[in-house]
Structures are given as C-alpha cells and as structure tokens.
Amino acid sequence: MKPLNSKKVLPLPQNNSNATVAKNKLRKFEELSACSHVFQYPFPVLQEKEFEMKGKWNALFFENSRPIVVEAGCGKGEYTVGLAKCFPEKNFIGIDIKGARMWSGATQAQRENLKNVAFIRSRIELIDRFFASGEVAEIWLTFPDPQMSKVNKRLTSTRFMKLYNRILKTNGEIHLKTDSNFLFTYTCEMARVNRFPVLTQTADLYESPFAGEILSIRTFYEQQWLKRGIPIKYIRFVPEARETFVEPETAIKHDTYRSETNHEIRR
Secondary structure (H helix, E strand, O other): OOOOEOOOOOOOOOOOOOHHHHHHHHHHHHHHHOOOOEEEOOHHHHHHOOOOOOOOHHHHHHOOOOOEEEEEOOOOOHHHHHHHHHOOOOEEEEEEOOHHHHHHHHHHHHHOOOOOEEEEEOOHHHHHHOOOOOOEEEEEEEOOOOOOOOHHHOOOOHHHHHHHHHHEEEEEEEEEEEOOHHHHHHHHHHHHHOOOOEEEEEOOHHHOOOOOOOOOOOOHHHHHHHHOOOOOEEEEEOOOOOOOOOOOOOOOOOOOOEOOOOOOEOO
C-alpha cells in the first residue's frame, strides 16, 4: 500500500546564504515521498480522511502479528532503525514532524531492506490518529526537548500520558532516554505521584547494570552529550490508566549547559 504523501509542503524561502541547504531539504522531501514505508499526514489531511491503517498496521503493512513499538519524536530515526535491527521479531514505527531529519533513518531502512520499519511524518500530538486502542506495545522517547517552560509540550507530561494510554496495550511500557536532568527528574516525579510502576530507573545509564544492547544504541545527539561527559538518564515505566492524572508540583532546577550545534542554552 502506498502512503498518502501530502503536496501541501511549501518550498523553503531561498537566498544566497541558504539556497544549498534549502535545495538539500527539498531533495530529501522528494525522496521521502518515494518511500513506501514513509507516511506523511499533516493535520489538514487527517481532517479530510481517517488514516487507513489505524488499527490495521499488522494486517495491511507489516503483514504479521508481531508487537508494534513506536518511537515518538524519532528525529533522524537512528533509534528506530537500531531497534528494528536488534529485534526483528518486533515492528518499529518512528514518528516526527521533521522530514529532513527523518530522511536519514528512512533511507537507511530502505537501503538495508528492513521489513519491520515504518515512519510517520506528522505531529506527535496526533499520535492517536494513527493507532487504535491497544495497538502499540511500547513507546520510546529518545532525547526529546525537555520543554522546561512548556509543560503541555513535554513528551512525558500527563497530557501525553493520556494520549499514550489511548494506543498502548494493557501494561504497555514507556522508555525515556535523556541527557536532561530536568526532564529525567520531572518524569520520575510524574511517575511517582501517579503511582506508575517503574521497571528501571538510573541517572547514569552507562555506569549502571542496565546498559545492554537495546540501550547502547546511540543517537547523534547522545554521542554529543557523552563526549562532553554528560551522563545519560533512563527510566522505563508503565503509564497505567487513571481517572485523573496528576502533574508533579516539585520545583526542578533547569538545565543550564549549552548545545554544541547552536551555542544556545540546552533547551
């Protein structure tokens, strides 16, 4: 089945300083549109028609009954591809709005003929438009923006817990890997006040006994932080359904270190 690839992506503005970058992005968008395992569904398209594989990923795309694992905010897609190669007995789907970044993992999956990988280019807030209740076994969050000033955009906020609960199986798991002490502390507190079962938790993954094959897949951004001596944090928990989800009220110190790529405060 071919994906619906929206033609509503506007060309990037060009001038002498950004023409090459813009041209490369447009080339990547075109290549994504040709990938049968990439589905591009902006909100206007979802308003017009329901995603045809919602609740039918195993039957219509993967053609098997294996568990589905979603990486929300997959960025370049390294983790989605890495997990798929480690666990051929599972199906993996990365979702992100940044097509130029996703191109890296999508083209690698195509080049290596990985049959258990797909990508969705759309907003993570729309995740429940792509999956039916109980269709997803696990959700991975790998180095998401901590959104220190915008709790509703934080991918481990209770707002997103409600969304994840709509698609996760009973006892489905969430994994968070992050360099951000702020996001890690917030997520641990969020899990504690909502009494979610925490299966694994460490503030220094690679100095812990948990850093096995699955956790040792390193994204582009993770390698940056490790080179700078910033420990990687990890928590795995079950976001059980609740009548009311509680936001933690604990004051958490903001991250203050800077990104190497843009020289701005970390988040």
